[in-house]
Amino acid sequence: MVSVIIPSLNSPIIDQVIAALDQQTVRAAIGEIFVVGRDHYGLVADDARVCFIDTGKPISAAAARNRGAAQATGEWLLFLDADCLPEPDALAQLLAAAQQHGYGALVGGGVPEHNGYWGLCGNLLSFPVFLATDTPGERVCLPSFCLLLPRHAWQAVGPFTEEFHGASAEDLDLTFRLRLAGYRLGCAPAARVLHRPARNSPAALWRQHFGFGVASYVIYYRFPMYHGFSQAIWAAERREPAATALLVLLACAYVVRLLLQQPPLRGFWYAIPGMILAQLAHYYGYQIAARRTIEAHACNSQ
Numbered sequence: 001m002v003s004v005i006i007p008s009l010n011s012p013i014i015d016q017v018i019a020a021l022d023q024q025t026v027r028a029a030i031g032e033i034f035v036v037g038r039d040h041y042g043l044v045a046d047d048a049r050v051c052f053i054d055t056g057k058p059i060s061a062a063a064a065r066n067r068g069a070a071q072a073t074g075e076w077l078l079f080l081d082a083d084c085l086p087e088p089d090a091l092a093q094l095l096a097a098a099q100q101h102g103y104g105a106l107v108g109g110g111v112p113e114h115n116g117y118w119g120l121c122g123n124l125l126s127f128p129v130f131l132a133t134d135t136p137g138e139r140v141c142l143p144s145f146c147l148l149l150p151r152h153a154w155q156a157v158g159p160f161t162e163e164f165h166g167a168s169a170e171d172l173d174l175t176f177r178l179r180l181a182g183y184r185l186g187c188a189p190a191a192r193v194l195h196r197p198a199r200n201s202p203a204a205l206w207r208q209h210f211g212f213g214v215a216s217y218v219i220y221y222r223f224p225m226y227h228g229f230s231q232a233i234w235a236a237e238r239r240e241p242a243a244t245a246l247l248v249l250l251a252c253a254y255v256v257r258l259l260l261q262q263p264p265l266r267g268f269w270y271a272i273p274g275m276i277l278a279q280l281a282h283y284y285g286y287q288i289a290a291r292r293t294i295e296a297h298a299c300n301s302q
Contacts, residue, residue, distance in 0.1 A: 001031035002091065002148075003074030007064030007167075008037040008044070011082035013196065015043040018050060020085045026092045034068035035082075061167035062160035065144070069154060077154055079147040081167075085194040086146060087111075093191035094148045097136065104153040104183020105175055108146040108191030109134060112268060118205045119197045121274030124265060125209070125255070132192045133264035139185050140226060144171035146193045149178075157181050169215030176223040202277060209278040213285020217293075236286035237294070247287070251279040 004021060008014050014035060021030060035044045036053040044052045053067060065079050076098075078091065090108055098106045109132035110123055124131075130143055144160075157177040160170040175185055199205050217236070220227050232250050235243045255275045259265050 001074040002029050002076045002078055002095075003069075003072035004030060004033040004078045004080055005065050005068030005072060006033065006035045006080050006082050007061040007068070008035050008039065008082035009058055009061075009064075010038050010040045011043075012041060012198065013085070014039065014041075014082050016085055017080065017082055018044070020087075021080075021091075023088050024086065024091045025089050026095065029091065029095070031074050032072065034071060036064040036068045037082075060162055060165065060170075061144075062162045062164065062170040066159040066162065069159065075151055077149055077151060079144050081145045081195070083195060083197045084145050085196065087192040087194070090146070090191040090193055091148075093188050094146075097186060097188035097191070098148055098150070101186055102184065103186040104178050104181075105142055105147060105149040106186045106188055107139075107142045107144075107148070108193045109187065109189030110145065110195045111192050112265075113194065113196075114268075116196065116200065117271070118199050118201060118274060119195075120268065121271045121278055122197060122199055122205050122208060123195055124268055124271055125258075125275045125278045126212070127195075128258050128262055128265065130187055130189075131262075131264070132189045134187065134189045134262075136187060136189055139187050141172050141179070142175040142185050142187070144174075145195055146191065147171065153178060153181075153183055156183075164211075164215040164218075166211050168211045169219045172216070172219045173222070176219070176226055179226070180223075202274070205274065205278050206281040209281035210285045210288075213282035214289045215285075216282070217286045217289035232283050233286055233290075236283060237290045244287075247283040248280065251276050251283055254279050 033050045037055055046052055069077055094106055094108055107130055110127045110130055111132045161173045164170055199208060220233055235246045255272055
């Protein structure tokens with residue numbers, strides 16, 4: 001049995017997400033669906049398989065996932081975001097790949113869509129090796145927009161850390177811990193998922209990726225065994241104006257390199273400006289996190 005856990009903060013499409021689960025080819029394998037958070041649109045109706053856990057106030061995605069997982073009874077846990085619509089055979093593809101390859105955690109493939117410019121920019125930048133156009137196989141770490149793992153893996157390393165604000169790097173923290181525990185991580189691009197975030201402005205895109213940057217700075221030092229030298233981290237820790245200029249160049253270079261390494265992304269060439277903006281926000285998050293760390297160390301040494 002699969003337990004589906006959906007963190008939702010007033011998602012305007014949560015009813016569509018639940019409907020997409022009802023349309024799965026292996027719907028009978030879904031024993032329970034937990035929607036955790038807030039629902040001021042009134043789109044979640046409790047029934048025999050859907051349980052809405054009203055948190056009373058906004059909580060982070062990590063905290064919502066943990067609350068749902070604490071009540072889940074399934075052999076498999078599927079963490080699905082409230083802005084993600086899995087295609088009808090997505091769960092079947094995930095289960096087949098997980099069982100065939102023995103992954104400790106597995107994610108589906110996001111489908112790039114030409115509608116919604118700022119959401120597209122964020123998706124391309126956040127999930128460049130987790131798209132439906134990518135090659136299946138092992139990955140270094142995984143996002144959590146459509147994350148499947150067996151209960152024994154969750155019991156071994158869970159829960160998600162709740163130290164970060166909003167939705168940021170809690171999935172990186174969890175999947176790096178899975179790797180440390182000896183579990184293999186995989187991606188099944190054939191498990192296609194439409195990821196439709198409500199980021200409809202450059203400001204919304206900036207805020208999201210700034211938060212990613214702040215949390216990713218912590219992850220970089222928490223799991224140094226999985227990271228090489230980062231020019232962006234090095235520059236973010238410098239206070240010279242030239243270092244900030246270097247971050248701009250590095251953001252541009254990163255996006256260009258993505259398009260060179262991932263030919264399917266080239267059809268979305270028009271997203272380059274937005275992707276560079278998002279990467280700049282990520283690196284600015286590095287800068288702020290580095291500054292806070294340096295200031296904290298200075299206070300502790302006094």
